[in-house]
Structure formats: C-alpha cells, structure tokens
Amino acid sequence: MSIAGLIERIGALVIDGITDLGDFVLFLIYSLLYIFLPPYKPRLWIRQIRIIGAESILLIGLIGAFTGMVLGLQGYNTLHRFGAAGALGTLVALALVRELGPVLAALMVAARAGSAMAAELGSMQATEQVDALTVMAINPVQYLVSPRMLAGIVSFPLLTTIFDVIGIYGGFVVGVGLMGASKGPYFSGIASNMDSHDIAIGLWKSLVFGVIVMWVCCYKGYNAERMATGVSRATTEAVVLSSVLILAFDYIIGAILI
Amino acid sequence: MATNASTSNGMPPNEIEVRDLCRRFGRQEVLRHLDLEIAQAQITTIVGPSGCGKTVLLKHLNLLLRPDSGTITIEGVEVTRLGNRALDAVREKFGMLFQAGALFDSMSVFDNVAFPLVEKTNLKSDEITARVNETLAAVGLDGMGDKYPSEMSGGMQKRAALARALVRRPRILMLDEPTTGLDPTRTGAIHELIRSTQKNFDLTVVMVSHDVPAVFQISDRVAFLNHGETHLHGTVEEVMAAEDAVFKRFLAGRAAGDDDGASLAG
Numbered sequence: 001m002s003i004a005g006l007i008e009r010i011g012a013l014v015i016d017g018i019t020d021l022g023d024f025v026l027f028l029i030y031s032l033l034y035i036f037l038p039p040y041k042p043r044l045w046i047r048q049i050r051i052i053g054a055e056s057i058l059l060i061g062l063i064g065a066f067t068g069m070v071l072g073l074q075g076y077n078t079l080h081r082f083g084a085a086g087a088l089g090t091l092v093a094l095a096l097v098r099e100l101g102p103v104l105a106a107l108m109v110a111a112r113a114g115s116a117m118a119a120e121l122g123s124m125q126a127t128e129q130v131d132a133l134t135v136m137a138i139n140p141v142q143y144l145v146s147p148r149m150l151a152g153i154v155s156f157p158l159l160t161t162i163f164d165v166i167g168i169y170g171g172f173v174v175g176v177g178l179m180g181a182s183k184g185p186y187f188s189g190i191a192s193n194m195d196s197h198d199i200a201i202g203l204w205k206s207l208v209f210g211v212i213v214m215w216v217c218c219y220k221g222y223n224a225e226r227m228a229t230g231v232s233r234a235t236t237e238a239v240v241l242s243s244v245l246i247l248a249f250d251y252i253i254g255a256i257l258i
Numbered sequence: 259m260a261t262n263a264s265t266s267n268g269m270p271p272n273e274i275e276v277r278d279l280c281r282r283f284g285r286q287e288v289l290r291h292l293d294l295e296i297a298q299a300q301i302t303t304i305v306g307p308s309g310c311g312k313t314v315l316l317k318h319l320n321l322l323l324r325p326d327s328g329t330i331t332i333e334g335v336e337v338t339r340l341g342n343r344a345l346d347a348v349r350e351k352f353g354m355l356f357q358a359g360a361l362f363d364s365m366s367v368f369d370n371v372a373f374p375l376v377e378k379t380n381l382k383s384d385e386i387t388a389r390v391n392e393t394l395a396a397v398g399l400d401g402m403g404d405k406y407p408s409e410m411s412g413g414m415q416k417r418a419a420l421a422r423a424l425v426r427r428p429r430i431l432m433l434d435e436p437t438t439g440l441d442p443t444r445t446g447a448i449h450e451l452i453r454s455t456q457k458n459f460d461l462t463v464v465m466v467s468h469d470v471p472a473v474f475q476i477s478d479r480v481a482f483l484n485h486g487e488t489h490l491h492g493t494v495e496e497v498m499a500a501e502d503a504v505f506k507r508f509l510a511g512r513a514a515g516d517d518d519g520a521s522l523a524g
C-alpha cells in the first residue's frame with residue numbers, strides 16, 4: 001500500500017473514532033437533559049427503579065454478605081499477627097464503604113440489569129420499535145433511556161448502602177462470631193475512625209458508576225446492529241465496557257477525592 | 259412535466275412530491291436522483307428488486323432519515339430541512355406500518371393500539387377505550403385486545419400494527435411490505451383490508467410490496483424502483499402496458515419466485 005493510502009486509512013479511522021466518541025458523549029448529555037424536560041413519566045421511572053434497583057437487592061445483599069465475610073476472615077488473620085484485631089471493624093467498614101461496596105455493587109448491577117437493558121434496547125432497535133416511537137413523534141432517547149438513567153442515579157447509591165451495611169455485619173459475624181475478635185471495638189472502632197468524608201467518597205463513586213452503567217448499556221443497546229448477532233455483541237460489549245470504566249473511574253475518583 | 263400534465267387531466271393532486279432525492283450510506287449510493295409523486299386519496303405501490311432502496315425511500319418519506327440532497331414536499335410543506343419540533347407536527351399526519359410490525363412486545367395489543375392516543379392526545383380513558391375497540395374491530399381483531407404480540411400469528415400482528423397506525427386517524431398511511439411472510443389467503447385478506455381501509459378513511463396510501471402482481475389489483479398507481487431510481491411510474495394500466503424490458507424481467511422473475519431479483523442490472 002502506498003504511503004498516501006496508508007495515511008488516508010489512518011485518517012478515516014481517526015475521524016470515525018472521533019465521530020463515534022462524539023455520539024457517545026452526546027447520548028449521555030441528551031439522556032441526562034431529557035430527565036428534566038417534559039413530558040414527565042413517573043410510571044416509567046418507577047418501573048425502571050423496580051427493575052434496576054428493587055430487583056437487584058437480593059443479589060446485592062448476597063454478594064455484600066460474602067464480601068464482608070471474606071474481609072472478616074482475612075482481616076482478622078492479618079490484624080491478629082500485629083496484635084491489632086481491635087481494628088477489624090474499621091478495616092472492614094473502610095474497605096467496603098470506600099472501595100468494595102460501590103465497585104462490586106456496580107459490577108453486579110451491570111451484569112444483571114445492564115446486560116438485560118442492552119439486549120432489550122438492541123432488539124427494540126432491530127425490530128423497528130425504536131423507529132415506531134420516532135414516527136409517533138415520541139423522542140426515543142427520552143422515552144427509553146432517560147428513565148433508566150434516572151433509575152440508575154437513584155438506585156446505585158441505595159444499593160451500595162445496602163451492600164455496605166450487610167457487608168459490615170458479614171464481617172462481624174465471621175470476625176467476631178467465628179474467629180473470636182472482641183465484640184465491643186468492632187462497632188466503636190467504626191464509629192470513631194470512619195468520617196463523613198469516607199461515606200461521601202463511596203456515595204460519589206456509586207453515583208458516577210450508576211451513570212456509567214446506564215450510559216454504556218443503553219448506548220450499546222440503542223446502537224446495536226439491526227440483527228440477532230448485533231444484539232448479542234452489544235450485550236457483551238456493554239458489560240465489558242461498563243466494567244472497565246467502573247474500575248478506571250474508581251481509581252480516578254479515588255485519586256481526586258483522596 | 260408529468261405532474262402538471264396529470265393534474266390538468268383531472269387527476270387528484272399530489273399529497274407528497276419527491277424531487278431529485280439522493281442518499282448514500284458510506285460509499286453505497288442507495289437513492290440516486292429519485293423523483294416520485296404520491297397522489298392524494300389513492301394507493302401508490304412501490305415495487306422493485308430487494309435492496310433497491312424501497313425501505314430507505316419510505317424512511318425518508320416518514321422523516322426517519324434525512325437525504326443528502328433533494329426535496330420532499332408533504333401537503334405543500336418542504337420537510338427535509340425542518341427542525342425536530344416542526345417534523346413532529348408533520349408526523350402527526352401519518353401512520354406507519356413497519357416491515358417487522360414493530361409492536362411493543364412488552365404491551366398487550368390494546369395498549370399498543372392505545373399508545374399513540376395515550377402519549378399524544380388529551381382524550382379521556384373511556385374515549386380511548388372506545389376508539390381503540392372501534393379500530394381493532396375495523397381490522398378484524400375484535401376482542402383480541404388482551405393478547406400479547408408474541409401470542410399472535412404473523413397475520414394478526416400485521417392487523418394489530420395496522421390498527422396502531424390508524425388509531426389517530428392519519429391522512430397518510432405508509433406500509434412497508436404488509437404481507438411479507440404471509441400465505442396467499444392471508445395476503446389476499448390483508449390486501450382487501452388495505453383497500454377497504456383506504457376507502458373508509460379516505461387515506462393516501464404509500465405501500466412497498468413484494469406481492470407482484472397480486473398487489474396491482476388493489477393499487478391505483480405503481481412506481482417501479484431499480485438501482486435507487488424511479489424506473490417506471492404511472493397508473494397500474496400505464497405501467498402494465500409499458501414496453502419496458504427491465505420491468506418485464508422483474509415481473510417474470512417474481513412470477514418464477516426469484517426472491518432476489520438480483521439479475522436486473524442493465
């Protein structure tokens with residue numbers, strides 16, 4: 001291939017990439033903006049909060065309990081060697097509230113609700129249901145995506161809080177109940193060593209992750225190629241990209257709010 | 259021009275006029291300087307080989323896609339450069355039946371048909387119920403409102419989608435392959451339904467169809483598309499009488515059940 005041809009190829013790839021990125025960002029802006037513009041659809045909001053939030057509680061509780069139990073076990077083993085088992089409660093709570101709660105809750109909801117959402121929007125696109133909305137003069141981003149975005153923003157911090165609380169009790173059951181750390185310092189350590197800044201970091205993360213998961217999963221579904229393989233690819237890409245962005249932003253937010 | 263000639267001959271005026279419409283996807287030129295008139299209160303059927311751009315043309319007429327160049331005039335309004343709000347006003351004039359039906363599979367048939375009324379009108383719920391039941395009856399689906407799209411046959415889904423397209427009493431009805439995937443008996447029934455609906459509601463109908471030549475029986479005018487251009491266009495009699503080799507070959511291929519019609523080059 002000639003040099004000019006190569007440059008042309010690379011140029012076309014770069015332009016395509018920038019255009020796609022622009023679409024991706026505009027999609028986020030519009031789906032957030034339309035939450036605040038009429039017509040308001042409380043029914044759709046509540047339905048999505050049920051699907052994304054309420055129906056995830058059991059899973060979140062289960063994962064939260066196991067995560068807390070693992071922290072209780074390993075935390076006790078480590079702290080015990082330094083004679084610092086009294087700090088177990090603080091360790092479990094800080095790890096959950098600042099890191100593991102927001103990240104694991106977001107990953108779980110991305111896998112559960114995000115993938116289903118990408119598949120649903122993708123098949124609606126493939127069967128022209130999205131076009132049907134447009135022809136009826138209904139804005140499909142406002143009708144389909146904004147309620148999910150709102151539900152993500154409402155649900156993620158709440159799910160994360162549930163995850164944290166159950167995790168802290170899971171750590172208590174294993175660390176204090178099974179391993180024999182003393183009971184009193186577990187909760188009093190949390191109360192005296194964790195401040196509102198730690199909680200704020202966790203909540204900010206969960207809020208950002210909520211937006212990321214809804215954004216990525218809706219975008220991938222909404223822009224799926226209009227065929228069965230397009231829908232399955234969109235679903236996979238939605239979960240993979242959400243997970244990568246969750247971990248990347250976990251670091252970024254952690255570094256900014258330290 | 260043909261348009262002027264036909265109007266002065268006492269033909270109905272044009273509801274939609276397409277001039278010099280061009281649209282490409284990447285390097286592929288799908289519509290190439292396409293001209294077309296859709297006469298008021300008539301059934302205009304668009305036929306042509308698969309992939310010649312029929313669906314793309316329809317998606318320009320109902321404003322889902324924007325052309326690269328050219329104009330589309332609907333009831334005297336040039337629509338290709340309208341903003342979103344003005345477009346929505348134009349969209350209120352028409353109902354669309356999509357190739358895949360496009361019923362919302364999370365809703366019952368009743369809710370599907372009621373949807374445009376619930377979302378876009380201020381009708382009260384008993385008025386909506388009455389209107390939906392009336393429209394379901396008009397397409398032969400009385401009492402089927404509680405079913406879900408997945409529980410219905412292909413023919414019934416098309417009827418339900420037609421009911422949804424008609425429920426706001428549009429002036430223009432667009433149909434993309436309303437009978438594809440149906441057996442000949444059901445095809446005939448849907449054709450009858452389209453004709454009677456057109457008469458009852460005094461609709462302008464634009465239909466893309468694969469059912470050549472059966473569909474000519476209910477059509478007033480025919481446009482034959484080939485390679486993104488209007489190759490032939492006129493009343494059914496004019497088109498059938500035309501000595502056109504490409505169209506003859508298309509008809510012969512259809513009759514032989516050649517679904518690709520891919521051999522129409524040149």
Ligand SMILES: Nc1ncnc2c1ncn2[C@@H]1O[C@H](COP(=O)(O)OP(=O)(O)O)[C@@H](O)[C@H]1O
Pocket residue numbers: 283288307308309310311312313314315
């Ligand atoms: N959104 C799109 N992106 C890229 N190519 C498209 C798109 N829609 C249609 N095409 C191409 O345009 C051509 C005409 O398609 P279409 O109008 O669906 O054909 P048909 O006449 O069978 O309805 C096809 O070759 C198709 O691949």
Ligand SMILES: [Mg+2]
Pocket residue numbers: 312313357
């Ligand atoms: Mg088509």
